[in-house]
Amino acid sequence: MSCAPCPQRLQRLTQVQSGSEIPATLTVQATDDDYRYSHLLPHFSRDTYPPLTPFAFSDPGLRALEHPNPRAFLQNATNVVELTPRLGTEVHGINLAELDSDARDELALEVARRGLMVFRDQHDFIDRGPEFYKQWGSHFGRLHIHPTSGHPAGYPEIHLVYRDANSTFNFEISDSITSTVWHTDVSYELQPPGLTTFFLLSQPETGGDTLFTSQVSTLQNLSPQFVAFLRTLTAVHSGSPSKHIHPVVRKHPVTGEEALYVNRQFTRRIIGLKREESENILRFLFDHIDKSGDYQARLKWAPGTVAVWDNRVTAHSAIVDYKDSKERRHGARITPQAERPIPALDGLKLD
Ligand SMILES: O=C(O)CCC(=O)C(=O)O
Numbered sequence: 001m002s003c004a005p006c007p008q009r010l011q012r013l014t015q016v017q018s019g020s021e022i023p024a025t026l027t028v029q030a031t032d033d034d035y036r037y038s039h040l041l042p043h044f045s046r047d048t049y050p051p052l053t054p055f056a057f058s059d060p061g062l063r064a065l066e067h068p069n070p071r072a073f074l075q076n077a078t079n080v081v082e083l084t085p086r087l088g089t090e091v092h093g094i095n096l097a098e099l100d101s102d103a104r105d106e107l108a109l110e111v112a113r114r115g116l117m118v119f120r121d122q123h124d125f126i127d128r129g130p131e132f133y134k135q136w137g138s139h140f141g142r143l144h145i146h147p148t149s150g151h152p153a154g155y156p157e158i159h160l161v162y163r164d165a166n167s168t169f170n171f172e173i174s175d176s177i178t179s180t181v182w183h184t185d186v187s188y189e190l191q192p193p194g195l196t197t198f199f200l201l202s203q204p205e206t207g208g209d210t211l212f213t214s215q216v217s218t219l220q221n222l223s224p225q226f227v228a229f230l231r232t233l234t235a236v237h238s239g240s241p242s243k244h245i246h247p248v249v250r251k252h253p254v255t256g257e258e259a260l261y262v263n264r265q266f267t268r269r270i271i272g273l274k275r276e277e278s279e280n281i282l283r284f285l286f287d288h289i290d291k292s293g294d295y296q297a298r299l300k301w302a303p304g305t306v307a308v309w310d311n312r313v314t315a316h317s318a319i320v321d322y323k324d325s326k327e328r329r330h331g332a333r334i335t336p337q338a339e340r341p342i343p344a345l346d347g348l349k350l351d
């Protein structure tokens, strides 16, 4: 998870600074010697990365709109199940790693439409390793580098979450009544991510599911009058160490669908409103997202599961309900950046 205040960073600083010597690098040690994915354990270094620069983005899903059958990539699937009417599709029987360029474009379009797709039995994908993950993600956009979180040594483009009996680089809120923190990934960037791929390399026997909700639906369930007002607003998103202003309602570049684009983790302030107005409206919207059970999907991971979501139209939260377990939970995220959020209201001032 990428977070602000970023727990990975806090953890890293705590670990690094507690020693009298500050090590140049730090890699999590597995609790077992023969861990299959030890080469993907979180690694921290003093490397710094240049600030992200703007880049031209064209959504691969646009190309799929021209295909005779934009869902052709699903043709050989043995089972395609809608997880809920408004969000999420689970697919069995296709090998994601074998999708060619056209099929990846179709995937991007379908993920934009469904918000979340869950592919089961993707051991081939997961076992191909970090060079493949980069090649996969680069099809969908420029890969985001998280400046502070742990990544496999040599692969800063791969974002990791990790917890075992000795270490944690997962989000934890010790003084909160819940571990649920709805967010969309790194929304504080000028060009936040679109299609995002995430999978677990190791998981507890039970627990550690991930929650998703549809931000198209959270918006649609508000009154037209209130939505009309929200379309006129922009908000500041900030997180380590970036800060940008985005429209409160954004339009998807391929589907044209409007989605609510605020989240409890990174959205700080609505521009132009009085402080109390901003606080109350944001609190209302965050509560609304918290309570959006009508359009949420809960992903129960199984070995080999790969989830692909569109960060422009969904929000998600890890669930840390396996605290007492000594088992390892180790996940990897591939996070291509997309367009600067397009306001639903033409001409909305963003600077
Ligand atoms: O660990 C999870 O279930 C989700 C992590 C997450 O939010 C992320 O990597 O973006």
Ligand SMILES: [Fe+2]
Residues within 6 Å of the ligand: 001, 002, 183, 184, 185, 316
């Ligand atoms: Fe996340």
